[in-house]
Amino acid sequence: MKNIFVTVIIYTLTHCPYCTKAKKLLNQKNISYEEIIVDNYNERQRLELQHKASGQRTLPQIFINSKHIGGCDALYELEKAGKLDELVK
Template sequence: MSTVEIYTTPTCGFCHAAKRLLTSKGASFSEVNVMAQPERRAEMTQRANGGRTVPQIFIDGKHIGGCDDLYELDRAGKLDPLLSA
Protein backbone atom coordinates (compact mmCIF):
# COMPACT_ATOMS: atom_id res chain seq x y z
CA MET A 1 0.00 0.00 0.00
CA SER A 2 1.23 3.49 -0.83
CA THR A 3 2.17 6.11 1.71
CA VAL A 4 -0.28 9.01 1.54
CA GLU A 5 0.30 12.33 3.30
CA ILE A 6 -2.16 15.21 3.33
CA TYR A 7 -1.67 18.70 4.73
CA THR A 8 -4.98 20.12 5.95
CA THR A 9 -6.83 22.55 8.17
CA PRO A 10 -9.97 21.55 10.08
CA THR A 11 -12.15 24.23 8.46
CA CYS A 12 -11.30 23.37 4.84
CA GLY A 13 -14.13 21.75 2.87
CA PHE A 14 -11.73 20.64 0.13
CA CYS A 15 -9.61 18.89 2.77
CA HIS A 16 -12.66 16.98 3.99
CA ALA A 17 -13.61 16.03 0.42
CA ALA A 18 -10.09 14.76 -0.33
CA LYS A 19 -10.03 12.70 2.88
CA ARG A 20 -13.48 11.29 2.06
CA LEU A 21 -12.27 10.14 -1.36
CA LEU A 22 -9.13 8.57 0.08
CA THR A 23 -11.16 6.83 2.79
CA SER A 24 -13.65 5.53 0.21
CA LYS A 25 -10.69 4.00 -1.64
CA GLY A 26 -9.55 2.24 1.54
CA ALA A 27 -6.36 4.31 1.63
CA SER A 28 -4.83 5.12 4.96
CA PHE A 29 -3.12 8.48 5.21
CA SER A 30 -1.21 10.62 7.62
CA GLU A 31 -2.61 14.08 8.14
CA VAL A 32 -0.72 17.22 9.10
CA ASN A 33 -2.99 19.95 10.44
CA VAL A 34 -1.10 23.13 9.54
CA MET A 35 -3.44 25.19 11.71
CA ALA A 36 -2.45 23.21 14.81
CA GLN A 37 1.17 22.93 13.63
CA PRO A 38 1.87 26.24 11.87
CA GLU A 39 5.59 25.48 11.75
CA ARG A 40 4.79 22.69 9.25
CA ARG A 41 3.25 25.11 6.72
CA ALA A 42 6.70 26.14 5.41
CA GLU A 43 7.55 22.43 4.98
CA MET A 44 4.30 21.93 3.04
CA THR A 45 4.96 24.93 0.80
CA GLN A 46 8.48 23.76 0.02
CA ARG A 47 7.41 20.19 -0.72
CA ALA A 48 4.50 21.44 -2.85
CA ASN A 49 6.77 23.62 -5.02
CA GLY A 50 5.26 26.82 -3.65
CA GLY A 51 1.71 25.52 -3.11
CA ARG A 52 0.32 27.43 -0.14
CA THR A 53 -3.31 26.30 -0.07
CA VAL A 54 -4.67 23.19 1.59
CA PRO A 55 -4.99 20.39 1.00
CA GLN A 56 -1.62 19.45 -0.41
CA ILE A 57 -1.48 15.73 -1.11
CA PHE A 58 1.52 13.45 -1.56
CA ILE A 59 1.53 9.79 -2.56
CA ASP A 60 4.80 7.95 -1.99
CA GLY A 61 6.51 11.33 -1.63
CA LYS A 62 5.26 12.56 -5.03
CA HIS A 63 3.27 15.79 -4.99
CA ILE A 64 -0.23 15.11 -6.34
CA GLY A 65 -1.63 18.60 -5.76
CA GLY A 66 -4.89 19.56 -4.15
CA CYS A 67 -8.39 18.17 -3.94
CA ASP A 68 -9.30 18.91 -7.57
CA ASP A 69 -6.12 17.18 -8.73
CA LEU A 70 -6.92 14.12 -6.61
CA TYR A 71 -10.44 13.87 -8.03
CA GLU A 72 -9.11 14.35 -11.58
CA LEU A 73 -6.71 11.43 -11.06
CA ASP A 74 -9.65 9.35 -9.89
CA ARG A 75 -11.81 10.31 -12.90
CA ALA A 76 -8.92 9.43 -15.21
CA GLY A 77 -8.56 6.00 -13.57
CA LYS A 78 -5.05 6.82 -12.33
CA LEU A 79 -5.68 7.11 -8.59
CA ASP A 80 -6.26 3.43 -7.78
CA PRO A 81 -2.94 2.32 -9.34
CA LEU A 82 -1.10 5.04 -7.38
CA LEU A 83 -2.72 3.96 -4.13
CA SER A 84 -1.99 0.27 -4.66
CA ALA A 85 1.65 0.70 -5.71
Protein backbone atom coordinates (compact mmCIF):
# COMPACT_ATOMS: atom_id res chain seq x y z
CA MET A 1 0.00 0.00 0.00
CA LYS A 2 1.31 3.42 -0.95
CA ASN A 3 2.10 5.88 1.85
CA ILE A 4 -0.24 8.85 1.48
CA PHE A 5 2.44 11.12 2.91
CA VAL A 6 4.94 10.64 0.06
CA THR A 7 5.41 13.87 -1.85
CA VAL A 8 6.76 13.85 -5.39
CA ILE A 9 7.40 17.22 -7.02
CA ILE A 10 8.60 17.57 -10.60
CA TYR A 11 9.71 20.90 -12.06
CA THR A 12 9.12 21.00 -15.81
CA LEU A 13 9.01 23.06 -18.97
CA THR A 14 5.97 22.77 -21.22
CA HIS A 15 7.76 21.58 -24.38
CA CYS A 16 10.48 19.46 -22.76
CA PRO A 17 10.74 15.87 -24.04
CA TYR A 18 12.66 14.71 -20.95
CA CYS A 19 9.96 16.19 -18.71
CA THR A 20 7.33 14.30 -20.69
CA LYS A 21 9.33 11.07 -20.43
CA ALA A 22 9.73 11.43 -16.65
CA LYS A 23 6.01 12.15 -16.17
CA LYS A 24 5.18 9.15 -18.36
CA LEU A 25 7.10 6.81 -16.04
CA LEU A 26 5.46 8.30 -12.95
CA ASN A 27 2.03 7.95 -14.56
CA GLN A 28 2.70 4.35 -15.67
CA LYS A 29 3.60 3.47 -12.09
CA ASN A 30 0.56 5.34 -10.70
CA ILE A 31 2.82 7.63 -8.67
CA SER A 32 1.04 10.86 -7.82
CA TYR A 33 3.08 14.01 -8.25
CA GLU A 34 2.82 17.75 -8.20
CA GLU A 35 4.02 19.35 -11.42
CA ILE A 36 5.46 22.84 -11.24
CA ILE A 37 5.81 24.36 -14.71
CA VAL A 38 8.66 26.87 -14.73
CA ASP A 39 8.10 28.39 -18.19
CA ASN A 40 7.49 31.83 -16.69
CA TYR A 41 10.02 31.73 -13.86
CA ASN A 42 12.12 34.86 -13.56
CA GLU A 43 15.89 34.78 -13.05
CA ARG A 44 15.64 34.80 -9.24
CA GLN A 45 13.18 31.89 -9.25
CA ARG A 46 15.38 29.90 -11.64
CA LEU A 47 18.41 30.47 -9.39
CA GLU A 48 16.41 29.30 -6.36
CA LEU A 49 15.41 26.13 -8.20
CA GLN A 50 19.01 25.58 -9.31
CA HIS A 51 20.13 25.92 -5.67
CA LYS A 52 17.51 23.38 -4.49
CA ALA A 53 18.59 21.05 -7.31
CA SER A 54 22.21 20.92 -6.13
CA GLY A 55 23.33 23.27 -8.89
CA GLN A 56 21.73 21.36 -11.75
CA ARG A 57 20.23 23.60 -14.42
CA THR A 58 18.47 21.06 -16.60
CA LEU A 59 14.84 20.03 -16.43
CA PRO A 60 13.01 18.14 -15.21
CA GLN A 61 14.16 18.26 -11.60
CA ILE A 62 12.49 15.70 -9.37
CA PHE A 63 12.15 15.67 -5.60
CA ILE A 64 10.74 12.82 -3.49
CA ASN A 65 9.92 13.78 0.09
CA SER A 66 12.03 16.93 -0.32
CA LYS A 67 15.08 14.86 -1.37
CA HIS A 68 16.53 15.87 -4.71
CA ILE A 69 16.50 12.83 -7.00
CA GLY A 70 17.80 14.50 -10.17
CA GLY A 71 16.40 14.55 -13.66
CA CYS A 72 14.77 12.12 -16.05
CA ASP A 73 17.82 9.85 -16.38
CA ALA A 74 18.17 9.58 -12.59
CA LEU A 75 14.50 8.66 -12.28
CA TYR A 76 14.87 5.88 -14.86
CA GLU A 77 18.07 4.66 -13.16
CA LEU A 78 16.16 4.34 -9.88
CA GLU A 79 13.46 2.37 -11.68
CA LYS A 80 15.99 0.11 -13.41
CA ALA A 81 17.71 -0.58 -10.07
CA GLY A 82 14.37 -1.39 -8.44
CA LYS A 83 14.69 1.52 -5.99
CA LEU A 84 11.92 3.83 -7.19
CA ASP A 85 9.10 1.78 -5.67
CA GLU A 86 10.90 1.77 -2.33
CA LEU A 87 11.21 5.56 -2.34
CA VAL A 88 7.51 6.11 -2.94
CA LYS A 89 6.12 3.48 -0.56
